[in-house]
Amino acid sequence: MKRHMIVLLILSLFLTGCWDKRELNELAITVAMGIDKVEDEFQLTAQVVVPSEVSMKQSSGRSPVTLFQAKGETVYEALRKMTISSPRKIYPGHLRMLVIGEELAQEGIGESLELLSRDWELRSDFYVVVAKDKTAAEILNVSTPIESIPANKMFNTLKTSENSWSATKGITLDDLISDLISDGQNPVLSGIYITGNEESGSSKQNVESITPSAQILYDYLAVFNKDKLVGWLTERESIGYNYITNSIKTTVTSVSCPEKGKASIEVIQFKSDMKGKINKGEPEVDVNIQVEGNVGSVECHINLKEPVTIEELEKIYEKEVKESIDQTIETAQKQYKTDIFGFGQAIHRSNPKTWKKIKEQWDEKFTDMVVNVEVDLKLRRTGTVNKSFLKSLQE
């Protein structure tokens, strides 16, 4: 028996790993993918890393990424069809960005995402964004400075702007799908667009000058109703959205001074709490926002040595932020009629029984529900100086 076991063990050495081995030089590492709808077919664009160009030593000055494109009736078909132009098999395991063309987004993104959630090679930790006024293929066709791989630039820009400016929101495939399937919440996605001369964007010369002639930037949030794009939020509304959904890490908000001029408040700590309740049979949501911040800059004539000034600034901030949040809610209620904030879920969490009754008519209920927003700012510090030098300048 022992001998049998040895034979078995030796056999097992030869039996493992033969079928699914994949060498690095057989893979086309795809970092970004774009999906568009072209004449009833899905057009898939893959941004693939050119390994020799990203290595430190022997780059020959060619573009660090290349694009492959294919069309198919399903996304999966298109993905496989790509091998007719790519010398290696597309490997999406390191995908960072998925760009969806605006036209497709308007028709509905559900079908195109199904493969991505089912395929085993894909991890669902990449960001999904919508190409504004453009096709996804055009977005992927722009070279970028600093990060030589455009997908990385898109990924990192989104991540940093989400963390320090908060008018965009990095939504991963998982978040998106769970927003899509859950009742009482509709998704949003960040938008992405190109400025400048996009024809020269794809060449390497684009990044050779100090100011690239074509640049990729993020626009504000795209609003969805179920899986269909219905419109866009403005910058203020996007920040307002993040205020409501507790997705602000830090940001800077400018507020008006009591007299004239502007001051800016830097948000350090942020917490927003959404609670649903039923008031006289109608759903209501309380949004309670607690902010800690510093005075970032004072571009007006106020005396920061007085505690009263701090209180005044707090009041103004609270009022202005509340206004912009109310504005955001109104846009979602009146203009787009879609519950992107997850108010329905808040009701579901607090009053599961009532939710069952109103679930079916939620879309109508949402448009005229009452939302009570409360903002509370606590200013802590004023930076490294107290009284602004502008004050002495004037005197």
Place this chain on the structure above:
Amino acid sequence: MMRNIKINSNQFLVLVIFFTIGTSILEVPSALADKTNQDAWITAIIGTGIGLLVIWFFTWIALWFPTLTYIQITEKIFGKWIGRVASLIFISLPLLYTSSLLFQSGNFLNTHMMPYTPMVALNILMVGILVMGVYLGLETIARSAEILFAFFFLAFFVFVLLIAPEIRIENVQPVFEVNLKNMLQSSLFLVITSSVNAIVILMIFPAFLNKVKQARRSFLIGNLIGGIVIIIITFLSVSVLGADKTANEIFPSFELAKRISTGDFIERIEVLMASLWIISLYFKMILYFYATVFGIAQVLNLKDYRPLTMPLGLIVMVLSLVIYPNVVYKQDMNITTEYSFSLIVGIFIPLLLALIYGIRKKSLKKELNSSK
């Protein structure tokens, strides 16, 4: 020579824990979340509670005759011929479930890691160590379980720690939305896979344990610890992935491991975590397989079970390839046919056993005393 084998109650505890966790760690979260949504973890608690009752019932039966295995008990109580038929029905359960688990291990690797590798190759490797383990005997199995147990719980601890920051409490709210009836119904899946099927452990308990009293406690505690692991995994799945996604995933806890990302540094470690499942799967499988081999040997009155290991290994392997034509069929079969099968073998026959034991108690006692 069979009589000499003894394992201690700690080793037994570890085996029971592995058996309870077994495949449940991979599949239970989605099965529970399917009907009871965000309350799945409460369902898991209920299931564990009911499971403990079932285990208590099993130990109660087993302790009528502390030196006999379940097959011998069956034959003693039912009489020789009916007992044999009942034993054969009993043995068909671990035989079938060994193949089923083998299919699952192959299927898991096929789905998530090696889609182009034929399942037969994966299963041959698995059967190899399965046959080896059973051939070397219960003591070897128990000792290796002890060693791997340390690794298992270390990895599990790390897993929980790393995934904890991703928990979103909103995902488990509202609590207690589902009514109790639905919860009880859904918990059946957990009760069956973790506890009712544990009837095969009666092939070890109490005949091969050196301290029966302690072992009984180990049986219950082992089931409880295993249950707690399942409750934790279910809670994590629901609170991290959300109820809908948990219900939709085939292997939700693997998806969970994919979410681990600490400081952009510790990430993509799901394959490491998969070793957790392979370990618990293996020990569950080997307990089934041991029960099959040993059971057949006892029914046929063989002196040694070892000659049966290799041929049964081959049978199990071939069976694992043909048992389910596809995964959808498997999932359907799990909650229909296998439910009833487990309930018949694990609840109905033991109850019948208890009934007849109650009637024949006196004559059996006399018989036992006279044979001494």
